[in-house]
Amino acid sequence: MPPTSISLPSHVARPSSTKTSSVTVTSIPSPDTEPNLCSFCSQIDFSLLRYPTTTDLLSLNNGSPASQDLSPFKRNPYARVEPTWSLGLLSRIHKSSASCDLCHALCTVLDQQPQIRATLTEMGVQDPLVLGTLALCGRLSAPDGTSWFEHDDKHGGLKERDCFFLRRLGLLFRPADKDEDVNEPGMPQKIESWYSTMDIFQTMNTAFSRGSAEDKKGVLMGDEENPETVWFAGRKRPEMIDIGLIKQWLNECLENHKDVCGISEEVDEDDDPELVEQMRRLGKPIPLFRLIDVHKRCIVTKYNLYDVDMSALKFASLSYVWGVTPQKLTLLIENEYELQRPNSLVGKVSKTISDAIHLTEQLGLQYLWVDALCIIQNSDDDKVMQLGNIANVYAHSLFTIMAAAGDDSNFGLPGIRTPRDTVQEVVPVIGPSQNNPGMSLITALSPTHQSHEHPTRKTIWASRGWTLQERALSRRAIVIMKSHVLWSCSRSHYSEESCCETATLGSLAWFGLQESDPILNSSERTWYTEDVPEEQVWYKFQRLVQDYSNRNLKFQGDALDAFSAVVEQVRRMTGENFLWGMPSGRFELCLCWEPYRRGLKRREELSTLEMTSFKRHVPFPTWSWLGWSGAICLKVQDRELEVGLNPKVVCFVLRNHPLRVFPVRRISVDNDPERANSWAIPNINDSKYTVTLDDIYDNLPSMTPEVLLDIPDDQLIFFWTESARFKLSELKVQGPSVLQENPLQVKEYTKYYREIIDDDAQVVGRTHPCDPTAQDIGEDDKGDGKCEFIRIANNYLPFCEPEKLAMQVRRGTGKYNRDVRYRVNLAEIKKEAWKQVYEKRVLVALG
Template sequence: MSPKDDVTWQGKQHYVLERLSLCWHRADISEAFFPGMIPITYAGPNDIPKGVASKVRLTNCFQTYNKEARAEFIGPDSPEAREQLGSVIFNGKIRPPMLDSALPCKWLQHCLAEHKCGLPKESPSSTEALGSEHKSVAYSVNKLHEKPGDEVSKLRFIDVTQHNIVEFRESDLLYQSFAALSYVWGRAQRLILRENNIAELKQPQSLVGKLAKTIVDAIQLTRLLNVQYLWVDSLCIIQDNHTDQSIQIDNMSKIYARALVTIIAASGEHANVGLAGISYPRTKHQVEVPLPETESDNPSSLLTTLNPTPSGFASWLIGCPWASRGWTFQEDELSRRKIIFAEQQVFWSCNKVQWAEETAMDTSLTMSTIAAFPLTADLREDPNRLWNPYFKFLVAQYSGRCLTNAGDAMDAFSAILQQHKSLTGSDFLWGMPTAYFESSLCWGRFEYTTLKRRPGLTTHPVASSKRRVPFPSWSWLGWEGRVAFEASFPFQWDDIPEEEANSTKEARIVSKSEIECYTLRQSPLRLKRVSMSGLSMTATSTLSVSLENILMELPAMTVEQLRDTPDEHYLYFWTDQAFLTTELYQILDQDGRNGVHAEWYPMPERYGKNILNEEGRKIGHCLATEQQPITSMNGASTFILIASQVSTNRYEKQVIAMELEFRGNVSSRVNIAYINESDWNSAVRERKLICLN
């Protein structure tokens, strides 16, 4: 809990309230686990064999419950608001099987009146809701003259009152009030928009009886919110028209950012499941556990929670199909207000607060947030943190998600890249920020995951031809698996004095780029520097690349071949190259097992590679990927210099090198390695012009 924007608390500026968690020793180690119980294998009595769980944990399993406390929502302007001072904030509530339709309306009304959750500015007014006995909210959008560029050449919605598709041309999203739906398609999509049915679906009532259950429920909720239009990708994008798909995908960052609210169907595996609590009841029951009587005037009990978690920082949406899909990630991140339908309850999340249906958190007295849903609004508002850690966090989370079509990897992240560009002014090349391009090449695999090359093909938006090409190996988009940016690319070498960096915790991963990357562009044939920041202009004379350099240093490449090369697909740069020996080793935990078996995250088998000098002494290391078979990871490998790290008192200064494999004059990235700088400088090196695909 934290104070409202216009309130200052004495003392602490926030308070943390935790639900009860349980951790106990097992009476019988052969006993089977019950659902929700999490085994803990790294602690326990000495007589428990290694690798056998000795304890069991259940987190967020009970909350306080006071029957006498006020449980219903109190609006910000209600005369009863003062009485909330005697209420129990964070008190448990009994969640009904079917959703109280007044609750999401009141949540939205509260946000519109109390919070500043982005533009456009809405002003709520009370009117009679359609088909409802309670007061709902009508929204009038103030026409704002903000930054240009929000115009969308063509925009379609579902009219939830007429049950048809409506189309606006040259529509400005600032002037539109609409909801959006985020859900998992699956294979149960009953109707999608096509060239041959768009005219029919524009007719009133043409959607009745034809839609999947999740979309039907979202239409019903949109009407309850008294919003006329709903945006659904399957019915607002012509699915067999590539031109329209491209236009609408480019507009997606504006659509979700400008939606009044986004309805998230988090629990359904496909579009025909529906929204829990609207078309079908929630089935889990909460149990009240009375506590011993005390002299308190407010006798309390414990109430079981609906979503126990495996750890204190695990999301309540862990395991939901929606939370594992690639396309839904940007829909979630860009939305400023969300009504989230999980299997057992509904959540509210906006840029200021996050509330749960089972807990009395929705009060006007304080800002309350569920830790399971980390807010990102503060990061967006702080330019210094947009890159580090916010962009790193986004890439790490998105890259661990699944895509049905591997070639969608760029499109499913493009809206976030567009948002970042609007906030920072920085361009991107294949998902890599051009402002810190050379440093961003130092991305690696996330510690507990494996990587393999992405098989899909895509069309790069800046390409002069519409030819479908593979993702480049140097971009994190070219790999499947969770990735991590090792280099702190928001900080330039010149910005951090070395003596200051030596004493900072983050200094070890602040990198100084040692290369200058160029890409090939057609019409006319030319080379283009990717980033104009980073290295000083005095150093560029020895690092710059020309077409003459390519034809001379890479003789297998002819002018004809260069003219047939896709735009901005290969990188060209000068660097030092060395041949070093690698040796595979297994990464074992303290019990001698391959992999780390933390209770909140299933871990695969993990391997690393030691890098050896000519005498067989270890001089560096890297985490192995799945790109090479395990049996072929020993032997000589080619490494090239990418960046050097700021030295610290704790770590020896290292260089960041890239392991390559070659096909003729063209190389592909295999891995990122860390090598002791002194050993790299003493190795046999050769200056080379690299063509990296």
């Protein structure tokens, strides 16, 4: 099925050509203004911050070689590290702010970012040495079908150039060394950072200040007909959001990105046409697909959830933070019909929702989907059905409004009905000359702690578990931040603060936007894995799991539900079935998941919603990454096998009614015989791997038929493997290899682990990172201080001694689960040490 094309109503298709006074730039210094810089700031080579003009890009596109005398086309004349200059102590910058425009602007930025000073003070640094660094921020490439060239210094002639790089000014902070001359301007000998703030200043498009904004067509968007337009450079953003700018972004995507931003065949999968009839026969209520009518300000419930053609609907969706403060209004069983009355929402909904309704209406759409008002909040039955449909909601919505500002639903959307107050400083840094128009810098509105970090990363919105799948599944996102607006789709990433709206002159991939944006519904390839469609999907899924597992959930029992839409979408894209967040066809490989840097805590809560045919709130299995709290690294890509990780178990899962066990890799056979997946390593049919009910009864005596019949589906997996017992050392600490005096580095990179000790008191392996607060290290009940390990895989990495990847386990303590083992951690154990002590081949029931 080809991608579905979507067009806006005629009154939305084009942004208004009328410019409001709020868009007019009035406070930009004249391009003839001379720089007013101190002896420190004047040392910075600001020419490296030069951005290309229309003339530059037209010349490149016409086949002329890049000018090696001008940035961004000339090679970095400095060392391999980013060009960096000393700005002196922070106290010096404050003193200089009265006479130096850049020092004054830096102080303004620091005042608007109080967490910088607070973090440095926390680290014991009261008066840090400040370094200005010109860090790479984006990759500039030729338009599709065009090649760029540069002079070949080595062989002569011309050679093709893939891309050029743009820079922004960032700040590094560290204590000054005792023998360091902090009063000496220039490039320091020691470039090191305890704390950094990147993307502080960007090049200003000085062409914007020449003439009236009302008289210059496209001045806010950039003018391809103006040879002096500086592309991808900064611009003043108005106090109120210019809706025409968002309309242009949206219209460009709808007109030109149908191949990558349209609804894919996987997303537009048809539901079972017999399902509704079957529900009617059973007397079950038919779930409704509800929307907010932004014109009538009420809930619309005329759509059947399983019959509605979402691809034909034009609606927006909202992603936001509920927060601790209660919502002003939610949909409940008792008010469902009341909220269908026109104007029933007026003045009653939380401010973020109210602003989203207003924005949706301004953009010309009639409908908006918001979870609080489109899912009945006190009905588990409705929640189960609606959560199963969330992948469709975000994938089919024309765009998603991401409310990335504030910490609850009452914060609102800055710039929609409330002015934004962040000050943008403009600083001339290069004076004009006969052949040089000069250069000014402007405050960037998305400073980040690290290079290549997404601007939303430190927001409350980006720390919440539920918001990840909302972003990952959305085809288009309008991200409303406190100070400005971002746009992202599968093809383009724009910012209200930068002039990037050109596709014909060149394209810029912002490192902090494209390469850190967790988009799943994108046909654009990532550069971090091979260009094979399925591997691209698995790489994105692995990244999403790592991001999600490090986020916060208000209710820990939501762990599966808040990620279920991602799982459902990956199922559609790959054909894989999933078991507790792990693809069945790669299950044994995924069983090798490991903590990312730090130890994990066991998730003890039961599922929020009732699950399985038993309709119970069930525990999260320890073998699934969903059963743990903390960042994890999932092993799911083929390259894990290629580098030497070889799973040596075949897992079977227990299900009821009728009582049965069958290979996890063939869940699709149990769910749908026509979608069987036979991918298997090693051979499932090999008798030494097969698990039957009789094997369970013979080897695990407490697991009688009566006990098994009371265990919910998908809680227990079974497999044959080897078991061995070792002692564990006291807790060991592995600190960062460098910068150990940096408190942030120590906190971020310190790992806690235990060594594995054999009977000869020799160290034969080590565990993966441990939770240092855990009191019980998992010793078994045999009284000799040993712990049990079971082999999961062989780990034969190149140039390394062969190892066994083993899972540390512990036994259950109850009458009916004493034969069930539970995961504690993973460990690498030397192959020879394992061969000497492993006791026997055992049947494992892992819960």
